[in-house]
Amino acid sequence: MISKTRTQKLEQAAIEIVEAFGIERLDQMQGDARRVALRQMYHELEAAQDCHYDTAKRHIARACRRLRHPDYTPPKWGGQRQNAGRPSHSDDMRLLVEQFISSGGEAIIGDNYVVFGGRDADGERIPLDELQYSTELGFYHKKGDE
Helix, strand or coil: CCCHHHHHHHHHHHHHHHHHHCHHHHHHCCHHHHHHHHHHHHHHHHHHHCCCHHHHHHHHHHHHHHHHCCCCCCCCCCCCCCCCCCCCHHHHHHHHHHHHHHCCCCEEECCCEEEECCCCCCCCCEEHHHEEEECCCEEEECCCCC
């Protein structure tokens, strides 16, 4: 697995290799001469940083883009992204229960539970993470490993 510091070392080494060759010189080359020059850079980074050839290719390509567009700000490493991943089971069930209520169904939804068929005190509180839905059965309480 590549860590943040390892990636930074690879990026810096790749930039130094491309700067030493010259991005303007590389951009003026065409065909086989360009491929040979890039291949030499890949092997140089591979040997200098003890990385895989594909990793060297990716970092040399990234270094070329960064040198061509110095004002570009790369994305930050890690962290959460808004609207990324799947919603939790409880969130899915909450949406289904809210749709059930808006279509005329009788239920009360709390923070982490739902009560069907009447006021809060009348029915059984079913935790949202134990609630299941089936098109044949409707909502049902799934306890444990059932």
